[in-house]
Amino acid sequence: MASVNDTTSGVNLNDVIKASSKKAEDTSSIASATNSKTGANKNALGKDAFLQLLVTQMQNQNPLDPQDNSEFVAQLAQFSSLEGITTLNESVNTIAGSFKSSQALQASSLVGRSVIAVNDKAVVDTTKSFTGKVVVPQSLSNCTVTITDKDGKTIKTIQMGEQKAGNADFIWDGTNDAGEKVDPGTYTFKATTTVEGKALEMYTMLPATVSSVTISQTGGEMMLNLAGLGSIALSKVQTIGI
Template sequence: MAIDTTGGVDLNQVLANSGVKNTTGNSAVSSLTGSVTGTDKKALGKDAFLQLLVTQMKNQNPLDPQDNSEFVAQLAQFSSLEGITTLNDSVTAIAGTFKSSQALQASSLVGRSVIAQTDKAAVDTTKSFTGTAVIPESVSAATVKISDKDGKLIKTIELGSQSAGNASFVWDGTNDAGAKVDPGTYTFAATTTIDNKATSLVTYLPATVNSVTLSQTGGEMMLNLAGLGSVALSKVQTIGL
């Protein structure tokens, strides 16, 4: 007897393929099909499977009964179907718990300051701004160039020689001429030379979480940062107050 745990099984077809020896004509098939599926054609679940099995036993030919091994195999199939149903219920419950936990985590992040992997930041130039450049190996020199929203170069910060690791830099909100610039969104491009080739460096910059987007398909949580757009939670290095 074939079992479909995903639904959409036609009991008439299952009965026809299950080896039922119906001694009472089509009445048993029609009765069973009507009682299990009704008018809405429900899927064959464990209750319908058990009812089908009992009907098969009732309507078998006494002179040619069902083979014992086949009967045991059908019982094993019923046990497997019940186990799969229980497993599906458990997975659904776990998924619901995970979504609730994710929503709680998301609500706690709104308004928090984070340090995320990005090359842009909303900067209050009345205060000092601190960022980090990731140095893949020891270098003799590294540079951070800061541009405004229009792409105009505002400031160049020389980091000098650096060993492998994170190299911090501080911007005081001034341009190369020493004048204060307006608050706004700025781009930070960190570069160095490795094996005589100009190499871009990953930067981690501070930002504020305005809102959080939860995936409806089990994907990663996205943080919507003030003035920057969305960043995946995995791109966040530090979460502050």
């Protein structure tokens, strides 16, 4: 088969086509080398490799069949999107780092502090008066708080009388129903009432001391480890004291 020559330049067009094919192979080699050098995933291209491929493609396009302008525009749009996603990821990582630093600072300030949270147990120093709260859902004619020890034995029954809706305080002086001081330890508090002849149990909010804090590594909620009582989410804390 006779070769086709460009008589104005003296360049064999078949050679040009072969050279274009060779450069296209070189383009693939460049992409492989870039991924190998950067340690990138074989199935993903970084923005630098993508831009290098685009420039190489422009430089080595087939002169007999040049790349369509619309295809270049589409590739440039893809590159712009890739750049935007990369910038967004960097911003999100920065925000996440700041959030963790803020959590760590907040955690260090909570250790050793007293908090009040919804709970039914508390570690009580019976040599001092103990104050808790009952969450009253509506106006009640009577409210009772029953205190039991770790063995489930009833130690004290506190009659709070008539209460309005809201948080009602109660005080335990550390004595049993016989007026005798009991030993310090962990006690359970149960608040009950009667509404329309039916028994109703209510939430109690009790004080506790934060012994340590657990910070989530996945962006979850910070957990407070309460001395002798286990863990509780920070969102469940109603009051933070000294």
